[in-house]
Amino acid sequence: MSHKRIPKRKAAIAVGGVAALGAAALLLPNANASQDSGTSGASVKTFKADDASDLASQLQNLLGDAFAGSYYDAASKQLVVNVVPGDNNNVIVQAKKAGAAVREVDNSLAELAAGAKTLKAEATIPGTAWAVDPKTNKILVTADSTVTGSKWDTLESTVQGLGSNMATIKKSAGTFKTFVSGGDAIFGGGARCSLGFNVTAGDGSPAFLTAGHCGVAAKTWSDTQDGQPIATVDQATFPGDGDFALVKYDDPATVAPSEVNVGGGKTVQIAQAEEATVGTQVFRMGSTTGLNDGTVLGLDATVNYPEGTVTGLIQTDVCAEPGDSGGSLFTQAGGAVGLTSGGSGDCTAGGETFFQPVTTALTAVGATLGAGDAAGGAGDQAGGAGDQAGGAGDQAGGDAVGGDQAGGDAVGGDQAGGDAVGGDQAGGDAVGGDQAGGDAVGGGDTGTGTGTGDNTGTGDGTGTGTADDSGATQSQ
Structure with missing residues (x-):
């Protein structure tokens, strides 16, 4: 797919050429109603992934301190909710009535957060990452190929010091890096990135979200290599509490619809921002590798890039390569989930990829998804x-x-x-x-x-x- 100049009155999400559409799978919404799964416990129901994500958020508020994370079991289409033992029978009954499968686990969210704090204090080593994995009720610690010798010894001893039931550690064959590159898609200062989601800035002007490390790499961005700038960075965070940037279109008349271009003249409408849920299928669009899919593996991830530490990310097994940075992560039903940050590996060998949550980015920059006259069924829709x-x-x-x-x-x-x-x-x-x-x-x-x-x-x-x-x- 060749890149075209974004018209004055319409700017679709320019996520670059599609290298391989056939590698990804994309569900579209099925019926909204849940149904009885027929498993033990008549109240356990099956859900679409997006409905499970909504229920998980509600149950987290309902269960309070008893809530120890949740995940979506794609095979059984069930939402599994972790609870810690205690005097919480009433809320557990309510969770079961809502259709969730409830299980007791050892580690509370507070204990897992304390373990992550210890890792940050004692093992902030470039090439390491950790995230909470509700499936195992542990912290998943990953070390890339650069973590060897004394660095590995420090990481391993820190993990062991957390206790046998608190964390697991694994090696990654690749190297953690941000996925920015020179090439095509959106261009700034010799760097290539991918546009994530079109938004409306707090002052009402049209803008888009991309990765923060792209936003700090260049102030202005074009949709063609060596082309005239079409947008200017307004805010950027990287490293630190996230990896996101708000980039405002230079032409205030630009209409930026809330959709993702998935190639072949096809687009997916983005209806809302939503939180990631472990176990759910997600889809990533980027200018280098096009459309790819995978699964959410962990939440609240900390990644120690060579440039510095970034917190609050989503960990997945979706592949990505240089140039995909900033690209959109979304769900089957058009929910905006994340912005591509970085990771290890590529789309041949696979690897880990981390994403900035869209909900956090929108709150931080004071923006909303889409454009007033382009989102919610208007614009080019009938x-x-x-x-x-x-x-x-x-x-x-x-x-x-x-x-x-x-x-x-x-x-x-x-x-x-x-x-x-x-x-x-x-x-x-x-x-x-x-x-x-x-x-x-x-x-x-x-x-x-x-x-x-x-x-x-x-x-x-x-x-x-x-x-x-x-x-x-x-x-x-």
Whole structure:
């Protein structure tokens, strides 16, 4: 996908060329209602990941000090809530009535936070990171390939000093670094990054979020290499309490819709900012590697980069490479979750990647997602149908969009089954070319499909889509 100058009146999220769409999978929203899972304990229910995240936030407030974290079990589609032993039977009963699976654990959130504080005081070593893992009810400590000799000994002894049931430690084959590079996408001072999410600044002006280490690398940014600047950094935090920057568009007339460009002419509408939940599937878009997916592994992560320590991040197994910094992390239902910070590895070997939570960044810079006349179903949308960004592309009443699909709750590119992003897909509610099943409309490599959009907007509008046989690879 080549980069084009952002028009004066419209600035879509410019996240760069899509190197490989087919590697990622993207669900679109299913029915909102939870249902009984049939497991032991009749009140345990199954949830969509986004609904589980909402319930987890509510139960954290309900349980108070008894709450020791939660995670989403993707296999059973259940929300698992940790509680510490104590006189809290009443609130546990309420949590179970809400449909959560409740389990007793040894470590409270306060004890885990104290352990992280000890790690910070005694083992702040470049190339190390730690995050709370509610699945194990421990702190997950990771050391990259540079942590050897006395550095490793210090880290290992500190972890052991926390107690056998408090933390685990593992080695990473790569090196922790921020994913900024020279190249294409958004450019500033010889650096290349990726735009995260369009926002409205506190003074009402159009702006976008990206990584803080991008914001401190250059003051002005362009959408073409060596091009004229289109935006100027207003605020940037890195290192320290986060990795985020607010960059204001220079033209105050710019309309910056709340959507992510996932390549192939398809977009996903971003409806709200939401907290990450361990165990949920998330999707990252970046200018180097395009669209990739993975799972949230830990929260409140501390990462010791060569440039300094950054706290409060999200740890995932989504891959990333230089140039992806600042790119958007989002959910199946269009929830803005994070901004790409850094990590180890690449999209060939894999690795760990850390993200700045969007909710924290928005609060810190005083911004809100989207533009007043572009978000919430306005702008280029028509009553929830047609060429809209609520599920990326041309929709027809089903839960999906994309080229070359043969079913399956999906968007775009060369996949052969499952809830996915990518064409040539087999199985379930989809819209696009080359379809052979599911609640779908479409046909042929060059055929068109029409249908009723029913998942975003304000009404039952209709739209038309042309299948363009978009495949796994898009040119940059």
